[in-house]
Amino acid sequence: MPAQHWMNDGRLHFGVGVEDTFVPQERVGHRKLDEYELTQHYEHWREDLALAAESGAGFLRWGIPWYLVEPRPGEFDWRWIDDVAENTRTLGLRVVVDLMHYGTPLWLENQFLNASYPERVARYARAVAKRYAGVWNDFTPLNEPIINAIYCGETATWPPYLSGQDGFVKLTLALARGMVRTQQEIAAVNPAARFVHVDAGFRWEGDGGAIPLDVLEERRFLALDLITGRVDATHPLGSYLASHGVTEADLAWFAENAVTPDVVGINYYPAFTTVRYLDDGAAAPIEAGVAGLRDLLLLYWERYNLPLAVTETSRGGSVESRLEWLTESLAEVRALRAEGMPVLGYTWFPFFSLVDWLYRHDSKSPDEWFIHMGLVDLERGADRTLARRKTDAFGAFQRESGR
Incomplete structure (x- = not known):
């Protein structure tokens, strides 16, 4: 049996993450979205990683741009990734490798709906795990599967541009199959590998939306329920899934191939994770503070009984x-740990400014879409370079992490 995850040593581990959304497919009115390109991380990655280490972070959530690493099927270009891996080793930064952050390679026809997608993504993951075994041993098979399914399958925002509940279910099933095969293939080549599942936190108030509240509240767990083999005909979403084409054979496959992550990660933003539905059906994000954070962590702990981050x-x-949120949220995490909940990690994400995803659907410059929510702010200079400016929140994070 593999040893427990290194995070599970009794301490609270501090991390930061580099925003790494990649949606390279373009069409009229839809620009390429590559956060590394827009934030000049490709040019300043050494500085960015050095700052992450300086912040006191013991681990880094960092993603590989699959579409660049595998420009043609089965052909890999590791040159930049090799340099990054060696640099993180030198800095002593553990990396939780974000293998899939929304976008597929340009050559994969119909993206996630391609019949070969689960095997394609698993082969790519296997190649990564084999090459960097011993340097990178921690993996997130796919970031925020339900967000991915919503954008790609329900709202037709990103390719393959499906819509409605039927599209959502089709995308979720494909993503979940890819996650299972990814974990299986990584484990086959690196027995020391550990897996951090990452879910977007969702909370709702009111019941005026197009989708019934009871479906929404179960749907947020669907990908993790599928990969852990928890979904059968008696599942709360059993009839919902069947009505959108999920068969008993599909569910049997997940049960027979069930995988379990070492750590379940929850993403939570106090100002927009919680959505309130109004009487007219309109929805708007609301502030939920630490109460929302506590609620989500309790929900996942009670449902899965697995270590959390x-x-x-x-x-x-x-x-x-x-600064206020750093203080409040860490106090809540520490309180939950004192109550016996195994919250092992705390990640400030993004580490530096990001470009709003709406940039993809607009013609304005990236600067007009910057969102400053990191420990480091990006500032455009006269030479067009994006300078990295440490904020007071950077120093506060250092102190909290014990740096």
Whole structure:
């Protein structure tokens, strides 16, 4: 049996994450979205990793741009990834490798709906795990599967541009199959590998939306329920899934191939994780503070009884608001740990400014879409370079982490 995850040593581990959304497919009105390109991480990655280490973070959530690493099927270009891996080893930064953050390679026709997607993504993951075994042993097979299914399968925002509940279910099933095969293939080549599942936190108030509240509240767990073999005909979403084409054979496959992550990560943002439905059916994000964080962590702990981590949290706006959230959220995490909940990690995400995803659907410059919610702010200079400016929140994070 593999040893327990290194995070599970009684301490609270501090991490930061680099925003790494990759949606490279373009069409009229839909620009390429590559956060590394837009934030100049490709040019400044050494500085960014050095800052992460300086912040006191013991681990880093960092993603591989699959579409660049495998530009043609089965052909890999590891040159940049080799340099990054060696640098993180030198810095002593553990990396939780984010293998899939929304986008597939350009050559994969119909993206996640391609019949070969689960095997394609698993082969890519296997290649990563084999090459970097001993340097990178921690993996997130796919970031925020339900967000992925919503954007790609329910709202037709990202490719393959499906819509409605039928699209959502089709995407979720494909993503979950890919997650299972990814974990299986990584474990086959690196027995020391550990897995951190990352779910987007979802909370709702009111019941005026197009989708019944009871479906929404179960749907947020669907990907993790599938990969752990928990979904059968008696599952609360059993009839919902069957009505959208999920067969008994599909569910049997997940039961027979069930995988379990070592750590369940929850992403939570106090100002927009919680959505309130109004009487007219309109929805708007609301502030939920630490109460929402506690609620989500309790829900996942009670449902899965697995070690937890806060894999993303931060607050946009002023540095003062970030400082306030850092203090409040860490106090809540520490309180939950004192009550016996195994919350092993706390991740400030993003580490530096990001470009709003709405940039993809607009023609304005990236600067007009910057959101400053990190420990480091990006500032455009006269030479067009994005300078990295440490904020007071950076120093506060250092102190909290014991740096």
